[in-house]
Amino acid sequence: MTQPFQQTAARRRLDDALDHLAVVFRGMTAHPDEHNCECHWGSEEDLALLKTPDTELSADLLRRTWQATDWEYEAPVLRRVLPQFASALTRGLIEPFWGMHEVGLKFHRAKWEQWPAEQAAAVQEFLGAWWDVTLIDPEPAVSADEVFALCAEATGMLGPWLRAWERHDHGTADQHLARAVGSWEYDLLDDQLPWDTWHNADDMRDELTSWLLRHASARLRAHGAPSELLHRIRLFGLSGLDRWEDPHYPRWPGPRC
Structure with missing residues (x-):
């Protein structure tokens, strides 16, 4: 397991990253010409709040804002809500319908890596710090x-x-790895990436599978993972009949579609 001082240091890094987001994105607003449908998104008053800097949004308005995919000026909208949005993310207050990859796609669509250097660096540090903690x-x-x-x-x-x-070669990270494999195995054994992507799904799936084969088995075996979990990882490296006819291939009830 991790030591308390490691957890404290990681938590401090994330707190600092969140504080830095608040500083870097202070005063941000949606584009002056931004608009959205009153029937489906929200009122003129809601839109006015997005064009007003440093005003706390209600949880409902924050949700509607980040989930909307039809903003004409995507980047300014994300920059406007980012400090509050990032804080809510780390506290588990953002609940996408399909999964957190939806939030990642929001960042991708806003092209955050093309923002001014200080802004892009602040986002990169936030993501790294959150992953670390x-x-x-x-x-x-x-x-x-x-x-x-x-x-x-x-x-x-x-x-x-x-x-x-x-x-992160410690028991806590390995527990997360075991849970992740359990979450991903259904899709990976069906040669699918376990989440929807706007990137190259096949390349991502292959990279993830290759990494699990190289690293996950040894780590989880060393920490006493169940043999069935280790067999599932081994099956990622097989294909066709070699995989399906393996005695450890899971027989899920009902059709797989």
Whole structure:
């Protein structure tokens, strides 16, 4: 397990990252010409709040704002809500319908990596700090597999987040890894990425599967993972009849579709 000082340091890093977001994005507003449908999104008063800097939004308005996909000026809207949105994310107060990858896609659509350097760096540090504290926290507000999918979609990359998981070589991170494999196995055994993506799903799936085969088995075996879980990981490396006819291939009830 992780030591208390490690958890404290990781928590402090995240708190600092959230504080920095509040400073960097202070005074941000939606674009002056931004608009949205009153029938489906919200009122003129709601829209006016997005064009007013540093005003706390209600939880409902925050939800409607981040979930809307039809903003004409996506980046200013995200910058406007980002400090409050990021804080709510880390506390588990944001509940997407399909999963946290939806939030990652919000960042991706807003092209945050093309923002001014200080803004992009603040977002990058926030994502890294949140991922770090997630791997160290035995009971994070948002599960590791969900935060991982968010970070992957926000950046279009798995490598940095997988390498961070490798660096966290302790029991807590391994518990998160075991739970993630349990969450992902159904899709990976069906040769599917376990979340929807705007990036290359096949490449992401292959990279994730390859990493699990190289790293997950040894780590989980060393921490006494159940043999069935280890067999599921082994099956990721098989294909066709070799996989389906393996005695450890799971026989889920009902059709798989």
